[in-house]
Amino acid sequence: MRRSAIAVLALALAVPAHAQSVEQRIAAYKHRVSLLEDQNAVEDLQATYGYYFDKRLWDQAASLFTPNGSFEYGQRGVYIGQDHIQRAMLLFGPQGLAAGHLNNHMLLQPVITVADDGLSAKARWQGMIMLAESGQNGVWGVGVYENEYAKQRGVWRISKLHFYVTAETDYDAGWTKSAIPMEGPSALFPPDKPPSEVYRAFPGVYIPPFDYKHPVTGKSLADIPQPPDDVVGRK
Amino acid sequence: MMGRVLLAIGLAVIAAPALAQQTPEQRLDELDQRITRLEDMNQVEKVQRVYGYFVDKGQWTQLSELFADDATLEIGGKGLFLGKKRVLEYMQTAFGADGPKEGLLANHMQFQPIVDIAPDGKTAWVRSRAFVMSVGGWGLPLYEDEFVKQDGVWKFKRESGPFTMYSSWKGWGHDALNNTWPDKFDPPPDLPPTTVYLTYPAYWIVPFHYPNPVTGKPFPVEPVGAYEAPPGTPEQEASLKVGRLADGTQPIAQPPRD
Numbered sequence: 001m002r003r004s005a006i007a008v009l010a011l012a013l014a015v016p017a018h019a020q021s022v023e024q025r026i027a028a029y030k031h032r033v034s035l036l037e038d039q040n041a042v043e044d045l046q047a048t049y050g051y052y053f054d055k056r057l058w059d060q061a062a063s064l065f066t067p068n069g070s071f072e073y074g075q076r077g078v079y080i081g082q083d084h085i086q087r088a089m090l091l092f093g094p095q096g097l098a099a100g101h102l103n104n105h106m107l108l109q110p111v112i113t114v115a116d117d118g119l120s121a122k123a124r125w126q127g128m129i130m131l132a133e134s135g136q137n138g139v140w141g142v143g144v145y146e147n148e149y150a151k152q153r154g155v156w157r158i159s160k161l162h163f164y165v166t167a168e169t170d171y172d173a174g175w176t177k178s179a180i181p182m183e184g185p186s187a188l189f190p191p192d193k194p195p196s197e198v199y200r201a202f203p204g205v206y207i208p209p210f211d212y213k214h215p216v217t218g219k220s221l222a223d224i225p226q227p228p229d230d231v232v233g234r235k
Numbered sequence: 236m237m238g239r240v241l242l243a244i245g246l247a248v249i250a251a252p253a254l255a256q257q258t259p260e261q262r263l264d265e266l267d268q269r270i271t272r273l274e275d276m277n278q279v280e281k282v283q284r285v286y287g288y289f290v291d292k293g294q295w296t297q298l299s300e301l302f303a304d305d306a307t308l309e310i311g312g313k314g315l316f317l318g319k320k321r322v323l324e325y326m327q328t329a330f331g332a333d334g335p336k337e338g339l340l341a342n343h344m345q346f347q348p349i350v351d352i353a354p355d356g357k358t359a360w361v362r363s364r365a366f367v368m369s370v371g372g373w374g375l376p377l378y379e380d381e382f383v384k385q386d387g388v389w390k391f392k393r394e395s396g397p398f399t400m401y402s403s404w405k406g407w408g409h410d411a412l413n414n415t416w417p418d419k420f421d422p423p424p425d426l427p428p429t430t431v432y433l434t435y436p437a438y439w440i441v442p443f444h445y446p447n448p449v450t451g452k453p454f455p456v457e458p459v460g461a462y463e464a465p466p467g468t469p470e471q472e473a474s475l476k477v478g479r480l481a482d483g484t485q486p487i488a489q490p491p492r493d
Contacts (some may be wrong), residue, residue: 029267036274109284109346110344126288131443142342167340174372174404175370200353205337207336215281215282216389221297223293225334227337
């Protein structure tokens, strides 16, 4: 959003607004409004994914992806394509949330960057998790999404969903007494690719790489050092 | 946000007869201003959210770069820190060197923003909140932050994050932490707190930077909240003793007491 705004702004600055023809100005403003609409569409798309995922409507959730979109949740590995994504989601439980279950994956805090051509976008989201099954303790979880989107024939879709689990704990015990490790790749339905990054959830610490540049300095955040982790061998 | 966009459109409709007499250039100037305002609102929201992601991973240097050189920071009851450098000093002294620490979780999830851009487009305000999920337990800061646009870039001008409630993992039905205070931990602030208030089970209504969106009336200026009174009054003196033990200390993570 911001970079595209800057690009348009740079254009506008290069040629003072009043030196531009009415047609040029209308075209520039139309572009800026399109990017605002794109950002809203991406926000709605990802929020909708969350509402489908909560109720285990896997068919609906998988339909939001591009034909060769990818889905990666924690350390389960990467699933590619709508069919594989839908089957990967079945590993969480059957289609349709069962009675006595809670599967909330709340999505908040989006930082959305739409490419200047309005055809792709990236976003970081905060994911808050509340899980429950009858007869078992509840689970609190939290994590970060770093996702990508593509506009195909005028419709925004998820081209890459990557959820980095930060931490999961038993509701009653809390972090000081319970740290639930992530699931590994499934033997029943193995992923198309291994996990793209190897890391541990809490008590381990990991920084999901930032897709956006620092909003004030404009510098890349790619060089932020990862904290060391003896268990996964990261120095 | 939507409401205000509608309001803007409403105003435009009311102003329609005047528009008919404007040149296309004048109408485009107005359109430019409206689009810029929407872009500014998005950008200000984004800076607030990026702040949250930096807090989560202990990225204090990156976080301090979100602040203007002469910005101020005030969190909880700790007092005022003046300038970008002091923001960094505060974070690194109070919470350690840059980077997340093994076994530590301190997520400050950001949501519910109300953004307003000043008519001149140079400053902005946000009321928003964070939901803190940490190894220590739960927390609810509420922000009333001011932003400034310098050379086309939005930065924090004033960050203010008074606490609503902090509790241990057992929850706010079990215990509550008192508000922080200037000498609770290092570093000491540059100036004392702008407002003395207590957190849950007491409360203080943080003044709203914007009027009621339906009635258009501003938020009442007099202090509102339990135990709130102007500095120097007996009521305010008494409020300082609420939640403290006889020796004047404020116990942490004890059951709420009045």
